[in-house]
Amino acid sequence: MSLVDLAAVSFAYGRGRSVLDGVDLRIEAGRNLGIVGESGSGKTTILRLMLGLARPTAGRIAFRGEPLDPGNRPFMRGFRRAVQAVFQDPYSSLDPRQKVADIIAEPLRSLKVETDVDAAVAGALASVDLPPDTAGRYPHEFSGGQRQRIAIARAIVSRPDLVLADEVVSALDLTTRIRIVDLLKTLSEKTTLVLVSHDIGFVALLCHDLVILEKGRIVEQGPARDILSAPRHPYTRRLLASTPRLADFA
Template sequence: MTAPVLEAVDVVRTFGATRALDGVSVRVEAGRSVGIVGESGSGKSTLLRQLLALDSPTAGEVRYRGEPLARRDRGLLRRLRADVQPVFQDPRSSLDPRMRVGAVVAEPLRSLKVPGDHRERVAEVLAAVGLDPDVASRYPAQFSGGQRQRIAIARALAPRPSVLVADEPVSALDVSVRGQVVDLLQRLAAEQGLTLVLVSHDIAIVGRLCERTVVLHHGRVVEEGPTASVLADPQEAYTRRLLAAVPQLPGV
């Protein structure tokens, strides 16, 4: 059996006296999207920073394709950076307002020194997220929230990653465009064989996009399993409360 693309093993992360993550283990296997759900403060975003190797665990380890990540291992980190790309919650903050869209989308290509024609690749990923290649010469402020999130997704796609780690990718958007962005993520996952790691407090979206679901509560995994069974037959009282708190969207 091949090693999972990403794996957190008994990860503990403390901030002073707070244990944001208290022994969390999560496996992200290729082609099987994972949803991480929980309330604010449950440790979702902290876990995500661990998976993106933006932060080191206090204890435990994060493995990329079986190899434990260490700060000093530049080669492994570089492979991880090219292969695991982030999408953030608020595209107003995740796109540099002083960079043209073309430069924004090309940044991972430049930083990772990806060979090939960057302009061509930028046009390609912009088309993949449903934007005109002409937008490359404009500034982020000239776009709506939904379009900006498409730009952020295009940037993440640029270095041809196999995993997209998305932190609440639609919760900062207008309700009217949320569906479109969720559709886009679903289509990209299917067409490009992307594995999604989706952090969300919105169980309905996880239900649509993720095969497996992990429920976090106070920095611990309280429940995990196939999304369908977690949603249909929650074993834990906490998951049931979480589900009850979600207004059902028609058609989801």
């Protein structure tokens, strides 16, 4: 089943240069998708469009076959419950004035999800391997990796069908990256992931399918194994060449 479809999507800021040009892609339920490209390729813009934070200049975005319309409040309420995001910087994405329990519970309250909030928060913390006493503390008391776990807990507390993650390991050290990869691998058994990253090695560890984005255009897409073993586009080959450790699992 298709969760999100982008058809001929283009985007430009004002009258400036086009950031995306004729992007077509589909996110299938149960198949993690990696969107890979260098800085300025348009990755984060795609993420913003898929979250309904911006409208495409041209083309169509649909969620479960319905147009993704940020102005349709009833539709967006259901969409926000089904689709959540984790952002790049674990230091700026959490409100330092709030306790962790309130941060994680925010989607439940804003979406008016009828549930036992305390139990849901405890369950989300357990899912990301954080102890129960985390709930009563503040973000500054945790390391970067722990903060990213808190951000992931906030994203999954409403039990979404799709989690969009933007460069979720780029600000972390190697050991912490490995832990987050293991965590995401476990979470992907229950929800579909879209991982946006410049690191094709990280994405390939977790995703069934890859989209390679260069200067706002998709230059290659397909099953991750096929792209890793026989990349067709020179840009994809350059990305692979810049990630030596891929040789260990390609």
